[in-house]
Amino acid sequence: MKKYITTPIYYVNDKPHLGSAYTTIACDVWARFQRFSGHDTFFLTGTDEHGQKIQQAAEKAKKNPKNFVDDVSLTFKNMMNHLTITNDDFIRTTEERHKKAAQHLWTKLVQNGYIYPGEYAGWYAVRDEAFYKEAELVEGKAPTGAEVTWVVEQSYFFKLSAFQDKLIALYESNPNFIQPQSRRNEVFSFVKSGLHDLSISRSSFEWGIPLPENTNHGKEHVMYVWIDALTNYLTGIGYPDNFDEERFSQAIHVVGKDILRFHAVYWPAFLMAADLPLPKQIYAHGWWTVEGEKMSKSLGNTVDPITLTDAYGIDSVRNFVLREMPFGQDGNFSHASFLNRTNAELANAYGNLVQRVLSFVQKNAGAKVPEVGNLQKIDIDLMNSVEKIVPTLTHYIDDLKFHTYADDLWKIIFDCNAYVDQEKPWNLQKTDTDRMNTVLYTLCEIIRKIALMTQCFLPVGSAKILDYLAIDQNKRGIDALNTRLLSGTNLPVPSGIYPRFSA
Ligand code: MSP
Secondary structure (H helix, E strand, O other): OOEEEEOOOEEOOOOOOHHHHHHHHHHHHHHHHHHHOOOOEEEEEEEEOOOHHHHHHHHHOOOOHHHHHHHHHHHHHHHHHHOOOOOOEEEEOOOHHHHHHHHHHHHHHHHOOOEEEEEEEEEEEOOOOEEEOHHHOEOOEOOOOOOOEEEEEEEEEEOHHHHHHHHHHHHHHOOOOEEOHHHHHHHHHHHHOOOOOEEOEEOOOOOOOEOOHHHOOOOOOEEOHHHHHHOHHHHOOOOOOOOOHHHHOOEEEEEEHHHHHHHHHHHHHHHHHOOOOOOOEEEEEOOEEEOOEEOOOOOOOOOOHHHHHHHHOHHHHHHHHHHOOOOOOOEEEOHHHHHHHHHHHHHHHHHHHHHHHHHHHHHHOOOEOOOOOOOOHHHHHHHHHHHHHHHHHHHHHHOOOHHHHHHHHHHHHHHHHHHHHHHOHHHHHHHOHHHHHHHHHHHHHHHHHHHHHHOOOOHHHHHHHHHHOOOOHHHOOHHHHHOOOOOOOEOOOOOOOOOOOOO
């Protein structure tokens, strides 16, 4: 079955931070795992480049909007490269292919009778690029804390109100459409409380996709940035000319909790109105604070993922963000817990296991995959432990339970360290070299299996480990779990996998 995962497209008003890296890393783990499992996978990310917020940011930077978005979009592209993100495409909403897709969708909505002209008079928050009802304001601001201004302008409206019952039916018939469950309940009550038609064009500024000419809609209007932005998920897979409907129906849109409403309410309504298939799931993750505070430019506490990976490595950052809190919940980034986790899990548990086993083999077992003698139950059980949990691990990734996925693998890493301490190959070297070889073989074999499974999570360290075990590039997929290491294979000299960092 075709697989499809998307990140939100990032606003280019500012450079990437831990929040943008977080969603991207999560989707990358998912995509890497699906490819590892042999699935035809497409992973889309990109940048959201239109709208008033971007126009204002360009003005502030004294650049024309196009040059401005070109520059900032590049910082996101660079982040993807820097973090070795395996996205299959990087979409920019200023690209011609996207303009065509957004206009096509608009035309379809017009043809189906879901767009009508009117005038919008209400509150608008540029920071959120969102319209708010009077009743939603909290002390004169948007519920998100963003400043709002009163806007009166000519606008086209989308008949969102016509979709209330259809959306409720969708959430009811497909309980996994919105995840996690608590978020689904929030959306459900929002829709149940009544939907108003949505203003979907703006006429007070120009930085956006113009409405298509063939619909006789005002030339001075540009599309509301959210209808433009959401369409990226279609553009990325060929809409309109080469649209891969089958893949789209498998789409998982991973988004932050702040933008769930756009994805779980407006997006399916647009799609239904245009007779298009719906995505499979919208998954809302939580937010990071930094040292207990909201991460913000004005507080000067934004965490730069590039600086962090340069200092501590890609795997440390991936491991921290996905292990520190279950996906879907909020969490806190603190430098001390980042170092603790990196040292405890990567250096002391995983890295140390591999290092102690492979250096021992290098020095005391002829630098080859050891010969295997009589396997005892304890050896077989350990070797089978990864294989046994693969179906469960697969479900965890399918359900974006990255945290639990890693927990289960880590348990096996701890079991391996305990096995080394119990079997004591350094003693066996003096008393029973056959048993020593069997124990070392068992360890090499289980390390290989663990490394196969950690590739999606910890790509850098896992690749090194598989290289040290002389595993061919084409023997690193899920099927390789059903094979065994070949005794006698020469092994290269290993070096440290994960360094320890001091505070
Ligand atoms: N451009 C829109 C998305 C359009 S998708 C069709 C947008 N962009 S954004 O750059 O403001 O945010 C992108 C993502 O980053 C959102 O999912 C948001 O939740 C996430 N995060 C921003 N700050 C974050 C944290 N502090 N922590 C975790 N994620 C955060 O919204």
